[in-house]
Amino acid sequence: MSHYRYLLRKIGWSAFTIVFVILLNFFLFRILPGDPARSLTKDPRMKQDAVEALRVRFGLDKPIINCFDSFTPVRIGSCSVNPLETQFFIYVKNLFQGEFGISYKTNRPVSDILVERLWNTILLIGAGQILSIIIGVVFGVFAAWKARTSIDYGALLTGLMAWSLPTFWLGIILLFWGSNNGLPIGGKSTPGASTYPLLFQIGDIAEHMLLPTLTYTIVFMGEYMLVMRSSLMDVLSEDYILTAKAKGLSTFQILKDHALKNAMLPIVTIIAINLGFTVAGAIQIESVFSWPGLGGAIFEAVESRDYPLLQGTFLLIAISVVLANLIADLTYSYLDPRVQSE
Amino acid sequence: MRKFKSLTILILVGALILSACGGLGQSQPVTMRVGWSGSPDTLNPGAAVLSEAYTIFGLVFDTMYQLQLDGSFKLSLAESVSVSDDGLVYTYKIRDGVTFHDGQPLTAEDVVFTYYLYQNTDGYPWMGDYTYYFENMEATANNEVVITLSEPIPNIDAQLVFLYVLPKHVWENEDPVEFENTAMIGSGPFKVVEYQPEEFVHLARNDEYFGEVPKIDELIFQSFGSQDALVQAIKTGQVDMIYELPNTAVATLEEDPNIQVVTGAPFAPGVTDIIMNQVTPENCPPDDGLCTGHPALLDRNVRLALAHATDKQKIIDVVLLGLGTPGTALLPDGLGIWYNSSIQDYAYDLDKAKQILDDAGYADTNSDGVREMPDGSRTLTFRINWDSDNIDPPRIAELLSEMWGPLGVKLEAQALDSDTLTSVCCPAFDFDIIIWGWGSDPDPNLLLSVMTTDEIPTGSSETGYSNSEYDALYYEQAAELDLERRKEIVWQMQQIVFDDVVYIIPYYAQNVQAYRSDRFTGFVLDQPKVELSDITSLAYVEPVR
Numbered sequence: 085m086s087h088y089r090y091l092l093r094k095i096g097w098s099a100f101t102i103v104f105v106i107l108l109n110f111f112l113f114r115i116l117p118g119d120p121a122r123s124l125t126k127d128p129r130m131k132q133d134a135v136e137a138l139r140v141r142f143g144l145d146k147p148i149i150n151c152f153d154s155f156t157p158v159r160i161g162s163c164s165v166n167p168l169e170t171q172f173f174i175y176v177k178n179l180f181q182g183e184f185g186i187s188y189k190t191n192r193p194v195s196d197i198l199v200e201r202l203w204n205t206i207l208l209i210g211a212g213q214i215l216s217i218i219i220g221v222v223f224g225v226f227a228a229w230k231a232r233t234s235i236d237y238g239a240l241l242t243g244l245m246a247w248s249l250p251t252f253w254l255g256i257i258l259l260f261w262g263s264n265n266g267l268p269i270g271g272k273s274t275p276g277a278s279t280y281p282l283l284f285q286i287g288d289i290a291e292h293m294l295l296p297t298l299t300y301t302i303v304f305m306g307e308y309m310l311v312m313r314s315s316l317m318d319v320l321s322e323d324y325i326l327t328a329k330a331k332g333l334s335t336f337q338i339l340k341d342h343a344l345k346n347a348m349l350p351i352v353t354i355i356a357i358n359l360g361f362t363v364a365g366a367i368q369i370e371s372v373f374s375w376p377g378l379g380g381a382i383f384e385a386v387e388s389r390d391y392p393l394l395q396g397t398f399l400l401i402a403i404s405v406v407l408a409n410l411i412a413d414l415t416y417s418y419l420d421p422r423v424q425s426e
Numbered sequence: 427m428r429k430f431k432s433l434t435i436l437i438l439v440g441a442l443i444l445s446a447c448g449g450l451g452q453s454q455p456v457t458m459r460v461g462w463s464g465s466p467d468t469l470n471p472g473a474a475v476l477s478e479a480y481t482i483f484g485l486v487f488d489t490m491y492q493l494q495l496d497g498s499f500k501l502s503l504a505e506s507v508s509v510s511d512d513g514l515v516y517t518y519k520i521r522d523g524v525t526f527h528d529g530q531p532l533t534a535e536d537v538v539f540t541y542y543l544y545q546n547t548d549g550y551p552w553m554g555d556y557t558y559y560f561e562n563m564e565a566t567a568n569n570e571v572v573i574t575l576s577e578p579i580p581n582i583d584a585q586l587v588f589l590y591v592l593p594k595h596v597w598e599n600e601d602p603v604e605f606e607n608t609a610m611i612g613s614g615p616f617k618v619v620e621y622q623p624e625e626f627v628h629l630a631r632n633d634e635y636f637g638e639v640p641k642i643d644e645l646i647f648q649s650f651g652s653q654d655a656l657v658q659a660i661k662t663g664q665v666d667m668i669y670e671l672p673n674t675a676v677a678t679l680e681e682d683p684n685i686q687v688v689t690g691a692p693f694a695p696g697v698t699d700i701i702m703n704q705v706t707p708e709n710c711p712p713d714d715g716l717c718t719g720h721p722a723l724l725d726r727n728v729r730l731a732l733a734h735a736t737d738k739q740k741i742i743d744v745v746l747l748g749l750g751t752p753g754t755a756l757l758p759d760g761l762g763i764w765y766n767s768s769i770q771d772y773a774y775d776l777d778k779a780k781q782i783l784d785d786a787g788y789a790d791t792n793s794d795g796v797r798e799m800p801d802g803s804r805t806l807t808f809r810i811n812w813d814s815d816n817i818d819p820p821r822i823a824e825l826l827s828e829m830w831g832p833l834g835v836k837l838e839a840q841a842l843d844s845d846t847l848t849s850v851c852c853p854a855f856d857f858d859i860i861i862w863g864w865g866s867d868p869d870p871n872l873l874l875s876v877m878t879t880d881e882i883p884t885g886s887s888e889t890g891y892s893n894s895e896y897d898a899l900y901y902e903q904a905a906e907l908d909l910e911r912r913k914e915i916v917w918q919m920q921q922i923v924f925d926d927v928v929y930i931i932p933y934y935a936q937n938v939q940a941y942r943s944d945r946f947t948g949f950v951l952d953q954p955k956v957e958l959s960d961i962t963s964l965a966y967v968e969p970v971r
Contacts, residue, residue, distance in 0.1 A: 137548035141603065190623065191468045192606060197623075259655060263662040269655055270461070270664070275626040275646040276619070374651035376625050383651075384624065 098410045105402040113391050146171050185392035194396040205377035209362040212300030220308025228316035247306030255299045255372035262295040270374040296373040316347040356412030360405035455643035456969050461656045461665035465624045465649040469607045471590040472550040481959050487590035487612035491583045495953030495962050497762025499583035513578030513907050520569040526593045527617040534565035539594040549603035556585045580912050584869030638965040667941040673747040684944040690956030692937035695760025700930040701860040705890025711883040716856040727786035729927035733772040734779035735833045741932045745821045753931025755920040756873050764870040766920040779833050790834050797834035807836040808858040814841035819861040853885040891928045
């Protein structure tokens with residue numbers, strides 16, 4: 085019974101958070117200083133008629149919400165306005181229809197851009213996450229098992245270094261190193277590759293992924309390794325491990341059957357949190373390697389003040405972080421049923 | 427650590443084998459790969475704003491005229507033109523046998539359809555300006571277009587040069603603003619093979635092209651996330667040409683024997699200007715004007731002293747690493763014949779500058795290092811602002827602060843985001859000095875209009891400068907059909923604003939590009955302007971054998 089209540093409560097909170105984000109996301113971009121119609125013209129010297137035409141096209145001529153025309157400066161508009169004709173209502177209505185508006189810069193629907201970019205990001209960051217989890221966990225276990233030996237200290241040092249490397253800097257260094265060794269440093273495929281055989285296309289994308297994935301793996305494996313190491317060392321100092329040793333079990337059996345399950349809990353948490361931010365892409369990695377993912381889209385949107393695109397990416401990121409946290413909570417309660425009673 | 431290394435090598439080897447396998451058996455067309463750090467905003471010529479988009483349009487579409495690297499215009503899609511005596515009716519004869527990339531013929535119908543589309547679509551940012559004087563357009567025969575103007579203008583070529591001719595059969599059923607035009611059917615020397623937004627534009631030669639058919643088979647524009655990556659890409663041969671590069675990379679690239687760096691006046695001329703607020707109380711825009719400018723800037727002596735105290739060569743050396751030309755008036759040297767090359771710039775002479783201020787009564791009476799107004803009311807302390815998106819102005823502001831400090835002028839520097847800058851600039855005139863810039867059409871009309879009295883309330887005039895003699899000359903040149911006479915007027919106007927020290931122009935920045943000289947040759951480099959990616963140069967490029 086309490087299991088379902090726990091589930092419901094978690095899902096309820098997640099839904100509430102998403103609604104809050106939708107509201108915040110709408111108002112945040114309208115409190116920003118400056119006239120959005122002016123920023124979407126890109127040129128301050130544009131003629132007034134053309135600005136008005138753009139205003140109508142992007143729906144900026146309508147009042148933001150009932151009784152308010154604009155927030156900058158705050159001005160009370162007519163309360164007789166039909167609430168269905170306000171920017172806010174249209175925004176919410178469009179969201180439910182999967183419409184995120186039109187990008188100021190490219191004139192394309194934001195939802196189209198997001199879908200294109202999302203897959204590229206999932207591909208890159210997914211590969212990076214899997215690699216860094218595997219490497220991090222394996223090395224972490226190894227370090228904890230050989231605790232306080234030179235192997236452990238070596239692993240600890242490497243982990244700390246990898247974790248504290250500035251992503252952008254590491255990316256640039258790998259970009260120089262990789263390009264001098266014949267690796268591609270821009271984009272996700274060679275232009276024109278789409279006409280080549282499938283095997284070549286896969287190899288081509290893999291080749292383009294190599295450097296960004298490597299950067300991502302190095303940066304994230306340190307974190308996993310350190311957390312795994314300290315968590316496992318805690319568990320290994322427990323009495324029941326001593327008991328297991330006394331029973332004469334092999335080290336492998338102790339690790340596999342007794343220690344790892346308990347030691348994995350903190351790892352699950354950080355994996356879930358990191359996965360949520362996966363959708364945000366790695367803004368720095370994607371912009372260094374010109375990877376056409378969501379992180380790169382955020383970077384470009386900020387550069388060109390493309391508010392609808394920013395708004396769309398923010399919403400997508402917020403929703404995925406909330407969902408990832410929800411999944412983490414649920415997995416956690418499965419792995420460790422005690423949390424439900426809290 | 428060893429385990430990790432071997433894993434990396436394993437992945438590396440795997441990827442290399444895969445790519446090597448795929449590479450076999452492909453015939454090798456001659457492909458030139460161009461790297462740039464931007465990408466077109468859209469392939470819809472009406473809706474596009476960014477220069478990257480215009481670069482692609484110039485390769486894929488045709489226009490009546492083609493802009494040459496010396497700044498002149500040449501008939502392109504039209505083979506001849508005749509103009510009525512009153513300068514109102516232009517009759518263009520379209521070349522025979524021109525076809526679009528999809529095989530359909532290009533006729534006068536398409537041209538007229540396109541021009542009306544550009545004129546009538548409100549959502550297009552620039553096209554309304556270019557078609558402003560077109561009163562009527564008509565296809566009088568299959569290959570004849572007649573354009574009737576509302577008043578005679580001297581520069582119909584500059585209006586038509588960006589009006590890319592579109593296929594009516596593709597566009598007539600589309601929403602003119604929302605149409606993404608990814609197939610981009612045109613009639614130009616290159617056609618689109620594949621377009622991936624923000625990734626690459628893949629073009630192939632159009633063998634049916636009526637003009638100079640390019641020698642290379644394919645042309646790829648690839649986007650890179652940063653200029654550092656661009657430089658690295660050309661160094662390692664991943665691209666054959668780069669469209670832009672930071673001036674800091676010029677020295678290292680010049681050392682590379684396989685890379686040729688080229689610099690020169692840009693195809694699309696630009697200017698960086700130091701704007702001094704000169705709006706008088708009587709000219710202050712009644713609706714939007716705040717007009718809080720420092721009164722000293724209304725005095726030509728002060729502006730002249732500032733000009734004499736500005737070491738432009740030092741600014742160019744520090745900010746552009748030498749890759750710029752000292753400026754005189756708002757019209758840049760990239761405007762070719764329109765640029766008044768006879769103007770002698772104010773010499774950098776601090777003593778002379780001091781003398782001018784001393785003589786005009788601006789003395790430092792309290793010896794704090796900053797001069798005061800002759801009536802003692804205010805010190806010569808100026809606010810100086812710039813657009814925080816631009817990287818050069820903060821360095822210019824710092825240098826100005828160093829140069830003008832010894833003169834007894836103090837600067838209060840602050841970067842503003844572009845919206846705020848626009849709102850303080852014009853028509854509010856709520857500033858003292860702004861560092862900003864202009865990109866120019868090939869025709870001087872726009873930049874000349876910026877300094878007229880009529881543009882003060884519209885927000886186009888940044889300085890608030892007003893001179894009736896200049897205004898009269900502006901309207902005279904705008905209706906002068908004789909090229910030589912118009913040039914004389916335009917030169918005279920530049921002399922007037924230079925003498926009045928309306929602006930201080932620190933520099934006209936040069937275009938800086940580079941290509942792999944071990945792979946390609948034939949770029950046109952002996953012309954007044956440099957633009958490797960324009961068809962006037964690209965058409966002659968061929969691989970090094």
